[in-house]
Amino acid sequence: VNVDVKLGINKFYVDEGHPHIVLKTDVDMQEYRKLVLACPAGLYKLKEDGSVQFDYAGCLECGTCRILCGNTILEKWEYPRGSFGIEYRYG
Numbered sequence: 679v680n681v682d683v684k685l686g687i688n689k690f691y692v693d694e695g696h697p698h699i700v701l702k703t704d705v706d707m708q709e710y711r712k713l714v715l716a717c718p719a720g721l722y723k724l725k726e727d728g729s730v731q732f733d734y735a736g737c738l739e740c741g742t743c744r745i746l747c748g749n750t751i752l753e754k755w756e757y758p759r760g761s762f763g764i765e766y767r768y769g
């Protein structure tokens with residue numbers, strides 16, 4: 679089973695308007711490119727013009743981005759508020 683299929687099994691409760699991850703306005707692009715490759719949910723993207731495109735919905739709350747790039751990229755990284763975020767399912 680590939681990862682996309684596996685990810686499809688999980689459920690996300692998106693806290694609209696309350697992002698739990700906020701990027702800095704002046705992200706370090708070299709660092710950002712690491713996250714394009716490293717985020718298991720593929721949330722860090724590059725637009726065709728090379729600018730950043732990030733969506734917090736679908737975050738697996740794995741913490742990889744926080745550990746890899748910390749304050750070079752992130753203004754804020756928190757777990758989603760209670761009852762929002764990912765609900766992992768197994769099987």
Ligand code: SF4
Nearest residue numbers: 717737738740741743
């Ligand atoms: Fe991606 Fe994990 Fe960071 Fe969420 S916590 S944005 S899944 S790397």
